[in-house]
Amino acid sequence: MFIDDEDLVKRSQQGDIEAFEQLISKYQQKVFNIAYRLIGNPHDASDLAQEALIKVYKSIKSFRLDASFSTWVYHIVTNVCRDELRKRSRHQVSSLDEPLVSQDGEVNREVPDYSNCPETAYEQKESGEYIQGLINSLSPEYRMVVVMREMMGLSYEEIAQELNITLGTVKSRLNRARKYLKDKIIEDREQRQSMGRLSVERGKA
CATH class of the missing domain: 1.10.1740.10 (RNA polymerase sigma factor, region 2, helix turn helix motif)
Incomplete structure (x- = not known):
């Protein structure tokens, strides 16, 4: 019932x-x-x-x-x-572990590199842990708008009200975060394909 x-x-x-x-x-x-x-x-x-x-x-x-x-x-x-x-x-202490996307949208560091272990890289990319790793690399203000929009389904207006920021700021942060996430996924996919081709070439040698 x-x-x-x-x-x-x-x-x-x-x-x-x-x-x-x-x-x-x-x-x-x-x-x-x-x-x-x-x-x-x-x-x-x-x-x-x-x-x-x-x-x-x-x-x-x-x-x-x-x-x-x-x-x-x-x-x-x-x-x-x-x-x-x-x-x-x-x-937090300023270091190489600073957030990937800062307030001005600059990229400060990379997410964990699995290039030395193709098997681990593949497993990470096929799981929620990989996506979570990307989300973790965003600074809190960017992470917050991504989760609110993509997971919680809030409107831009609701996010702006919840975080007490302007509508323009919400859109700007979302656009920057989405662009970074998209570019990083493409970059990682190309890196994985490159490693795969290299393995094949070594096998033929």
């Missing part, structure tokens, strides 16, 4: 634990996925997802029923992750 969010939220606001558990079961995977895309590793993502869901539980009585529950939940997990990224940025 299908029970919509509004009914579950109403019951949760009245203290119905079972109803809240049903809500959590619907959203916990998406909450984790958002945290993972923003933070970059499953252990921290799991901790932050749990923190976000605790905030949902503590704040659910203040949720307005005329709003979208899913959007509200995603707003909470996004804020939890943003706070974590801010903490990390304050403790």
Whole structure:
């Protein structure tokens, strides 16, 4: 039997634990996925997802029923992750590990190089870990707009409101991030093909 969010939220606001558990079961995977895309590793993502869901539980009585529950939940997990990224940025030391895309769009470093191990490169490129590696290489402000747009499905206007930036800034960051990701994927594919041709030529020698 299908029970919509509004009914579950109403019951949760009245203290119905079972109803809240049903809500959590619907959203916990998406909450984790958002945290993972923003933070970059499953252990921290799991901790932050749990923190976000605790905030949902503590704040659910203040949720307005005329709003979208899913959007509200995603707003909470996004804020939890943003706070974590801010903490990390304050403790970062300038080094070769600086973000790949800076505020002015410059490329500062490369993502991990798997050229010495073609098998590992292939496995990484065929998995979500490869895409996550690319996303991790973006600085937090670029990573945030990519995840909000491509994964959470927010409009440009919603992203601008959520991050308190202009619509033009949202579009600029998305365009720069997408261009980098596209170029890097093409570059990696060409590198892999080149390694494959080299292996064939060596085999014929």
